[in-house]
Every structure is written in C-alpha cells, then in structure tokens.
Amino acid sequence: MRKRLEEIAFSRLKNDKDNAILWWEGKWLSGSHVLDVVDQCRKNLEEKGFGAGDRLVLFLPNSPLVLYLSLAVWQLGGTVVPLNSRSGKEATIAMLHHICPWGVITSDEKGVVAEALSLSSFPWTVAPLEGPLPPFQGRHVEKGDPEVAVIFATSGTTGDPKAVPLTHSNLYDNTLKVQQTIEGFEEHQTLLNVLPNFHSLGYTICGLLPMLWGLREVIVPSFMPTKNFFRALRDSETNILIAVPTMLPFLLGAVSKGEALPSSLQYILTGGGALEPELEQRVRDTFSVIIYQGYGLTECSPVVSCNPNDTMRKEGTVGPALPGYSLDVRDEEGNSLKKGKEGVLWVKGPSVASGYLKAPELTAERFSEGWFNTGDMVRIDEDGFITILDRVSDMLIVGGYNVFPQEIERILKRHPDVIEAAVIGGKHPVSGEIPVAFVVREEGSGLTSSELANFCKDQLAYYKIPRKICFVRELPLSGVGKVLRRKLREQQLRELEQNNRVI
Structure with a gap:
C-alpha cells in the first residue's frame, strides 16, 4: 500500500x-x-x-x-x-x-x-x-x-x-x-x-x-x-x-x-x-x-x-x-x-x-x-541481540558527526610538502574520537604540525581538522599498496613516544 x-x-x-x-x-x-x-x-x-x-x-x-x-x-x-x-x-x-x-x-x-x-x-x-x-x-x-x-x-x-x-x-x-x-x-x-x-x-x-x-x-x-x-x-x-x-x-x-x-x-x-x-x-x-x-x-x-x-x-x-x-x-x-x-x-x-x-x-x-x-x-547472540565489534569502513564519529578519513587525507596531500597522509581515529573523552593524521613529508621539509593544521582550516569543517599530526618516514602498506590502518592504530602510541610532532 x-x-x-x-x-x-x-x-x-x-x-x-x-x-x-x-x-x-x-x-x-x-x-x-x-x-x-x-x-x-x-x-x-x-x-x-x-x-x-x-x-x-x-x-x-x-x-x-x-x-x-x-x-x-x-x-x-x-x-x-x-x-x-x-x-x-x-x-x-x-x-x-x-x-x-x-x-x-x-x-x-x-x-x-x-x-x-x-x-x-x-x-x-x-x-x-x-x-x-x-x-x-x-x-x-x-x-x-x-x-x-x-x-x-x-x-x-x-x-x-x-x-x-x-x-x-x-x-x-x-x-x-x-x-x-x-x-x-x-x-x-x-x-x-x-x-x-x-x-x-x-x-x-x-x-x-x-x-x-x-x-x-x-x-x-x-x-x-x-x-x-x-x-x-x-x-x-x-x-x-x-x-x-x-x-x-x-x-x-x-x-x-x-x-x-x-x-x-x-x-x-x-x-x-x-x-x-x-x-x-x-x-x-x-x-x-x-x-x-x-x-x-x-x-x-x-x-x-x-x-x-x-x-x-x-x-x-x-x-x-x-x-x-x-x-x-x-x-x-x-x-x-x-x-x-x-x-x-x-x-x-x-x-x-x-x-x-x-x-x-x-x-x-x-x-x-x-x-x-x-x-x-x-556478533549476534542466540536471542538476536547485536553487538557491534568494529567498523569495517574507516568512518570516524567526531562529536556525533560522521567524518571520513579519505576526505581529510585529500586535503592534507594538497600541501606541497606532503607526500602521503593517512588518518585514523583517536579516542577523546569529550568528542568520542578525534582525527589523527600520519604524514610523510618531503625530504628536507620544515613543515610543522601547526602549519599543516592551519592549512586544513580553510578547507575543512572544524571537527574534521586533525587534532594530532604525527610525521613519519613511511606508512605501513599491504602487498597491494593499501595503507594498513590497523598498523597505524598499533603504531600511534609508539610514534607519539618517539617525539613526533603533535598538536
């Protein structure tokens, strides 16, 4: 009807x-x-x-x-x-x-x-x-x-x-x-x-x-x-x-x-x-x-x-x-x-x-x-109750807003000193998640995390701007060249402890 x-x-x-x-x-x-x-x-x-x-x-x-x-x-x-x-x-x-x-x-x-x-x-x-x-x-x-x-x-x-x-x-x-x-x-x-x-x-x-x-x-x-x-x-x-x-x-x-x-x-x-x-x-x-x-x-x-x-x-x-x-x-x-x-x-x-x-x-x-x-x-139990284990997609939820890492990555890679970038979600007590960016710079570049964040401000909504930016030598890749975000999540604390620049 x-x-x-x-x-x-x-x-x-x-x-x-x-x-x-x-x-x-x-x-x-x-x-x-x-x-x-x-x-x-x-x-x-x-x-x-x-x-x-x-x-x-x-x-x-x-x-x-x-x-x-x-x-x-x-x-x-x-x-x-x-x-x-x-x-x-x-x-x-x-x-x-x-x-x-x-x-x-x-x-x-x-x-x-x-x-x-x-x-x-x-x-x-x-x-x-x-x-x-x-x-x-x-x-x-x-x-x-x-x-x-x-x-x-x-x-x-x-x-x-x-x-x-x-x-x-x-x-x-x-x-x-x-x-x-x-x-x-x-x-x-x-x-x-x-x-x-x-x-x-x-x-x-x-x-x-x-x-x-x-x-x-x-x-x-x-x-x-x-x-x-x-x-x-x-x-x-x-x-x-x-x-x-x-x-x-x-x-x-x-x-x-x-x-x-x-x-x-x-x-x-x-x-x-x-x-x-x-x-x-x-x-x-x-x-x-x-x-x-x-x-x-x-x-x-x-x-x-x-x-x-x-x-x-x-x-x-x-x-x-x-x-x-x-x-x-x-x-x-x-x-x-x-x-x-x-x-x-x-x-x-x-x-x-x-x-x-x-x-x-x-x-x-x-x-x-x-x-x-x-x-x-x-996972669905015997009574039909659903437990959400993880997102297969990479979407973040920042303060209730849906945020897709690839959109942020596209903006980051527009900067002339950025070779590659990958974004994952980091836990935050207020907003739930925040965008965390791992960035590969051009060799010899003096680009700072603050400069890169300011570059994003003119092109992204405020909640999509990375709140942490970690500069790394390379990104972990699969055999077909896909960024392994799981490895980045495992790597996040280690990279921060090694004095990567963070905002």
Whole structure:
C-alpha cells in the first residue's frame, strides 16, 4: 500500500487542531497553527513553479520551518534535502551540484553558506525559523522521483559527494516500527528534538516521528549552550531525549554544577556511536532514567536495531533488529556465515534504501538483491541481540558527526610538502574520537604540525581538522599498496613516544 508522509501528518494535525503539537522558543504551537503555516509555505512554493520531482535544499538549524517545509514540499510531490551548514564552501558547492536543487533555503544571510551561494548560480533565500517561507524564484532543473521524500548527504569514502535518497515508504516503515517497538515512544509522550536535522537520526526520529505518530515535540536549535537546552527540558516537561553518547558527559558535568533535570524525563535513547557501559551506568545512577542504545545507518532510514525496553535490555548490545528486517552475517567475500560467527552485517527490509543518488558503481558495491552491506563487524547472540565489534569502513564519529578519513587525507596531500597522509581515529573523552593524521613529508621539509593544521582550516569543517599530526618516514602498506590502518592504530602510541610532532 502506497504511503505518503504528509497525508499521515495532516490526519494527525487535524485531529489535534486545538492541542499543543510543537514547542518553540518557550511556547506551544497548536496543530491548527502548523497547518496554517504549512499551507502558506506550499502556496509560496507552488506559485513560483515548484512541483513534483523538484528538490529543496535546507541549510537550517532545528526549527519549525524544517517540518513546515517538509510537509509543504511533499504536498507538491517534491523532495527535501537537509544539509550541514558547516561543511565548508568547497564541500557545499560540490554537494549542491550533485543534488541539483530547485532552490536553497538558509536562515543566515552572512554565514559560510551564504558566501558559497553568492558565488554560485543556485537560487536561494533567507527565511525565518518560525516560518513561513517567503516567495522566491527557483530554477527549472532535472526532475527526480516524487516518491523520494528526503535525500541525506554525506561525504563518500573518496571524499566525493554521496547522497542517500529515502522514499516515503522507507521513512513510514522506520518511524512506525520505532514507535511501536521501543518503550518511550508512546502517543502523547513529549520528545526533545535537538540532534542536527541533516543527520537521519535527528531528522527522522527526533523530527518526523513525533509529527506522524502523535507525540509532542520540543524543538531546540542546538545542544550548545547547554543552559538553553536544560531550560527547554524543564519548561516543556520532556519525557524522552534522543542523544548521541558524546552529549552525556556534558549533561553529567552540567548537573554536577547545579543544573537540574526535570522529574518528567524518563528515557534517554542513544545512537550515533558506542555507549560505554561505565557511562551508561553513571547516567542511570545520576539521572534516575532508563537509558538504552540503538544502532542505525542513513541507508536504513536510519534505525536497524534497539534495546526495546529496560526489562529486555542487554548491556553492551544495540538490541535486536526492528520487525521487518532480515539480517545476514557474512565474511569479507560476501559468503554467509554460520549462526554465532563474527562477520560483516548485511540487512534487508522495507526501511532500506535502494541505492545512492547518481552513483551506480558505489550502489553496486554496497547493495545487492535488496541486501545492504552495513560495513560493520558484528556478533549476534542466540536471542538476536547485536553487538557491534568494529567498523569495517574507516568512518570516524567526531562529536556525533560522521567524518571520513579519505576526505581529510585529500586535503592534507594538497600541501606541497606532503607526500602521503593517512588518518585514523583517536579516542577523546569529550568528542568520542578525534582525527589523527600520519604524514610523510618531503625530504628536507620544515613543515610543522601547526602549519599543516592551519592549512586544513580553510578547507575543512572544524571537527574534521586533525587534532594530532604525527610525521613519519613511511606508512605501513599491504602487498597491494593499501595503507594498513590497523598498523597505524598499533603504531600511534609508539610514534607519539618517539617525539613526533603533535598538536
């Protein structure tokens, strides 16, 4: 059966016309208010020619406008594309060319995005975060699939643009299964939406799920400053918080200095990185809440699995798969392994995307006959609970942001004194991981780590800049010339002890 997200949302909003739906800047907004602003946004888009298959890019912090524009765009058969405003000029322009949008919306007329857009041919406008969208003229471009609801973008493993189109059916299935399966997402609960909307977890589970399935939603533009975050938690009487593990030390630190959590807070659900058992226990002891972790990927809309409730929770696992997923553990050649064996997790189900945008070769690498290669090493126990062992891919998670080493390496190797570079993740108590670079310099070069870091600052987002740079004579290579990152991880402490330059 064909599912359209805006139809489900409108049905809920009409039932809650006089009830509080969204909390923004200290006050609750009714379903009737949301419907009115969505209608204004739709009219302003339609009058300027936005239609089925068109794409609207959003460079916006968490705000009501993100939801208003999503519903308006879907009404017209279009696709919404939330992007990271901190990606840097080069990456921003590259992704826009890859997406090919009808137009671009931002809330900042003086930031990096505005500078990049001013140098491009993409039509754009500035809009207030509470809406509505002002009329502006987009452009006639190639049409996409009207069944694609959202496109999420990230850097590919080569540093080139990579984008994941998710359909209405994908997102319908994932939000419904989360709402039905995981304790805390019951109708009329109050959920705080603070994770970035350009991440699938933030957009889909924090933003879209409450709108579709009857939860009240508290919208906070960003986690920092934490003072505003705590005020929103208390004033809205939030019941459930979706967080990345790197947020939790900040919460613990703030509470130890006198901040107060509301007694209404019952659940903290974590994703986007490993939740260490020690940190989980500290949160339980300090906040007296139920905390559990899940696992997902953008290509899966995003949730694959989660500990469903406190009674069934298994510490150190990310729970069993949501209903509808099929799982297969395979070796590196793609052969299925016997039950209980460790290997690469492949998944299949109605939440899984069909491939990447305009990337047939990459799609062929990761998708096969409906199955998706997650790139993660796992172990699945007799009850179906999944333990994530390691990333097969080299992606780092820095403060909740996905960072690909190859993108950083490409920038490092642009420096004239750099021959080779490899980047791995180093543990960090606050951000979870930091980029650590191993660099081979030109012979006789006096290049310093500080100079190389400054070189990166103009070309990379701040969280992608290497926080440690180690100069080495050579990189460990495999027989076919591939950098052995495992050896670099083993070598890291030894290199630092040998007085390599570190920042």
